[in-house]
Amino acid sequence: MSDRPRLTTTAGAPVPSNQYSLTAGARGPILLEDYQLMEKIAHHNRERIPERIVHAKGWGAYGELHITEDLSRYTIAKALQKGKVTPMLARFSTVAGELGAADHERDVRGFSLKFYTEEGNWDLVGNNTPVFFIRDPMKFADFIHTQKRHPKTNLRSATAMWDWWSLSPESLHQVTILMSDRGLPIDPMHMNGYGSHTYSLWNDRGERYWVKFHFKTQQGHKFFTNEEGEALIGKTREGYQEALFGGIERGEFPRWTVQLQIMPELEADKCPFDPFDLTKVWPHSMYPCIDVGYFELNRNAENYFAEIEQAAFSPSNKVPGVGYSPDRVLQGRLFAYADAHRYRLGTHYEALPVNAPKCPVHNYVKDGAMNFFGGITSGNPDAYYEPNSVAGSPAEVPTVAEPPLRITGDASRYNHREGNDDYSQPRALFNLFDAGQKARLFSNIAAAMGGVPGEIVERQLAHFKLAHPDYEAGVRAALEKQHGYKVDTVSAQPAAAE
Template identity: 60%
Template structure:
């Protein structure tokens, strides 16, 4: 049976998004990509399709260092203090899932800046499983329930991972000792994607955002997590809420990595590949400021469930990049909010910017009338004093080249093993043994041929890696 669209049209390539050149952005005409992402956002009612179980708190970002050479964004100028809400979450579990499960953790921040909302939507890992958004709905299906048995499936997870070697870096992190944080306070956060910073001179710099916990990293073993879950499925929520109520405000050091466009062009791999990190030796961390959480929400539903984050929300001086996953999320996240919450979700108090809003997006459900619009200026352009475009905020042009086609991202860069190898190489013996044990436990019920395929990848990372997992599997 051939793969088709829902209208029966055959799909020639279900692996690679249509891009403008090898490192260019995705094309809006890629209908099947849009269809897959839009459909995924409508697969669950009403909880989030991913990141359903979450906790949040308000706080402040204080900029303590001068990075004005890189960006004109007011929120990132030295001395600036900006209110924010930070939502932590698990990724795969439903709204009733236990907090202490082995999973990636979401780390989504909404900054209420003077220039509009800036949302930085990331995780507690610097990389992700995928680099092409075409495979995101497929990947999430493997983390959710089998539609026949309604059970989570180790088989589906490992089948997908072993057929998609670009996942190995994130899989190694997930199965390591850092796969289960002891609390949201005791883990790092990352913007993960590559973004851009633009300074007053119109110069663009590529950037990665890091948030290093001041509470220290603390993690749980599978056995420790199982004991906690048996007694308290809301362990992370309880820890965050109670610490803030007691005045024990958690904080993180905000840092960035900077890469020039010339450096990006000389890099042996794409700097926009979400499965890879930038070397700290080549691109060292630069201090920016401190993020502190100091206030619990008053109403969980209004302020946490209805909080709507999207990487499409940026401010002057901060921009996007050709990161394929980021470009797809620019569409997918607000589309999810329109479906999950409603057309005018941005008017809800938790999502409303503190800056003035000038928009002609007025019709539709949930418009509370808070937008100040002239009865004669409900379109643009107009002659009646309505909001006008501001060309002074235009970004510098980004040079792109290459043919428009579906580039095979696995052929463009088939180095799936060097970065997981480097990560494995810095683990001590106890961490390696925990990695082996965690992988073996996660393979319970997985078919032999899938296990052998995965072991083949581990062998290419390191013979020690493969041998350790084999031993943990008892073979």
């Protein structure tokens, strides 16, 4: 075995035996001086890091973003210029399930993209749906509690889920998508992705445009019914990982068409709906989707833990030419995502190889746990603060400052607590479904309502009725068929929009 590398400790010392512990005599107790054993056990005890609070179960791969159209009128972002090819990492995930959850459960899917641009990392953190359950970040933690385990039973609670949804009518649009065919894609390759939030682009003239990002699968949409998903879970809990990893290994590289919806900045004042409301879509008739390129995934990670589990995506990672918007949930996530990574991975999580930018990094961040990258990154040990007069030290770049926001409308127009229409867009979506899609929608909702108290069921049915009478009637009929449900004695009324 002389041609094989030497097995060593983490400090580089050669290991004489990796089969037996060091004892006091042939049958004596193990000695504390067996530092190799202690190191091995200690590292094993620490092999797991905290899983993500949400999106714990995920699958990912590397690829490239290709821009094929001229976007210079909208943005100075170099990664969005015609002909540009940018390396990237994608991670897909379920929202509610823990790290060991089955892949084929009905749930929203995360759709996160990290672009390693020459101007720094740009992350788009979205889902496979264009909307979400909430319009204000104040409600996020409570919503996620309803998707997790009951503190006493340690079981998922359909009662908590529907109680919260029925008291939060803004969730109806997302609930309708989740319970439709799109709520259980067969694998990551056969679903769309969306930036979901409203972002902005700005150009070299200081003009800002609001933008929605869409990533349309070129593989086509394919889904499972609840019954098909349950049957597959009985055979494998890793169907998404098997499909994505195996397909790329076979040279079957999936692609998504990149599309933009674009709104001139001041049109937000005249828009008949709040364009920054995460529970709303922009009608394509008003703001058509524009094809601008595609991305392809073509390389698997060499080590899942290092490159997928430790991958950290945050909407706070952006580049010149890309900006934010008054979307309240986006504003909350700008802090929440990066803070979650600092807790889960460590203070310097951005320096981990999978998260490290491919461009030079210069700042005045210093010390802290896991400073494994050689000290401060200013390039000069005398430059550990700013401003300073040290020659060659990093300095601010005023030329990449964003133009000011120019929204001039009445601030009350963007009040997210009153006067919101939570039913028109779910109604429009419901009207797009054919008879088979509606039947599956009704059946999926009824299945998810098993065991839920009648008062909560009636409250939610009232929301379905406000969206469309046929919506309520179809779910009620499915409830009676599946659970023998009859009208409860409680006269429930829909909760008012908050």
